[in-house]
Amino acid sequence: MDESKKRLVQRLIRRIPTKMLKTTLQKWGHLTGEQHRAMDSIQSKWALTESLLAICEENELAVKHLTELEMIYMMDNPDQGMWYAFQLTDPGDDAQSVDLMQFKEQFKSHLRELVRQVSVKIKKHTDEAVWIRIAWGDAYSRPDHLKPTYVVHYLQTPYVFVTRLNSKQKPMLFQAMVLSTRYQYFKDANLSGRNLTAIRDLLMRKYQQVFPTKYPSPLTERKQTVTNPHVEREQAKPAANRLQMACEAFGGGTLPQLQSAVYKLETKFRDHTNTLMTEREEPFRCVVKFSSTNLLESLKNCASSGIASTPVTPLLSSIPLKGKNYFVITDNVPGPSSQMRQTQN
């Protein structure tokens, strides 16, 4: 038996929880009914590994079949590890007409030109997403199937989501991606999170947005929890106003789950009481990081409960507005710098 195949099976069984194994194997569809029943009756992970290895031998399943099983599991459970968002810019004339078959062929051939030893598997998910699994190798070694990179791309959109990408392989992926999607440039979207659907929703604006309105929206009226006629809120109007402002900034309904937001400050230190620091020429560098299990929801709650002032500062509201959670803030001075500029509040 091939050693790499054995290790791949071991890893797969270790990663997939026992209660999800059954459905994943059924979706895979390489097992006979009898083999399914046999797998169901086994409890321990070690025995499951042995049994799956025996089945692979019996059905003559190769590594590529096993990678398919891993892909099926990954597509159903994408929220593992950090996902990074990238954006393609400057579309060519035929960027809108790229279809799946064309993309598949071109991506594979472009990547093979750059790296000889690479194994690429492309599958289309139900929600229009194209999933790409890349196992990288180099000049002297075969593709390493234990550390694959996953890329999710929505055709005809400029967004690409990547997880487990090595910095060494970054330029190769970028080049293959740019050439096969007919765009000119590939840039970091400065957005990352553990939840793939959340960062996708945030970038593609797939969450419920609230727009500024002069008249009270039915949403705020519905949200009033006090219904008893004997209970009256004195400051109901300012509270409704705050909630409206918070919803305008962060969106209504359930918000995409972001884990953190990072602000890198490169601004001058301003404090009238501390002249020593204020008079320094070079900027005061520091990093501010907000983290939470659901960052946008907590920021919205801060604004609606009055802990943070309303209207919400552009520093916070630009997280959903620009679809970013990494910001570099420099002083607002005229200059040729291409960095994102924002005044400090």
Add this chain to the structure above:
Amino acid sequence: MSRGFVYNILFRTGIVLSVYIRMSLLKPFSKLPGLNAANILLVECEEQFQKSLADALVEETAVTVYVRLAKSLPLPKENEESRPRIDLVVFIINLTSELSFQSAEASLKYLDPGYLLGKVCFMVTNARNASVPTERLDAVRKLAAALHCPLLFAEDQTPDGVTYATKRLLSILKVSAGLVPMATALYLSSLTSCTVPPDIDQPSFD
């Protein structure tokens, strides 16, 4: 307290100091009481516990309880007409947040001194939380003692805690609304007001 007494005497004799006549000041005797009704004002910065308390308070059947909820004082002017006479003002302070205490302290300025004759009480939540600095509880204690107000402790997370807190508030409310014969708010507050142990500022040696 002395200022409150003086003001109260002045008020009863018909001499009203112009300094106290401001629209934003909440006054205890500017309106007529309702029949068999008691009005309670819950002031809480976070607006969390007051909702569950309000829902439990209006369940009372012996008297009609009207609850007003506020984040802080002063109360908005446009509700002045519809607002009934407030019989009891409760400041809810969440001990885990400094903001909550500061907000309550700032709100006190917009309260007529007449309220301090037994119509104000403080309710503290999260006092058992380990992350609470002891100085904050001491500060609340001193504040309550200085104003001669009762200080209640409540558990806001459990339904039982809300029930007990409601019971205690109702018993004070009934007295301060004048619904209990032979008892007045001032009489009750002299029995229930918070006292500070004389050695509160001393470092403990144990």
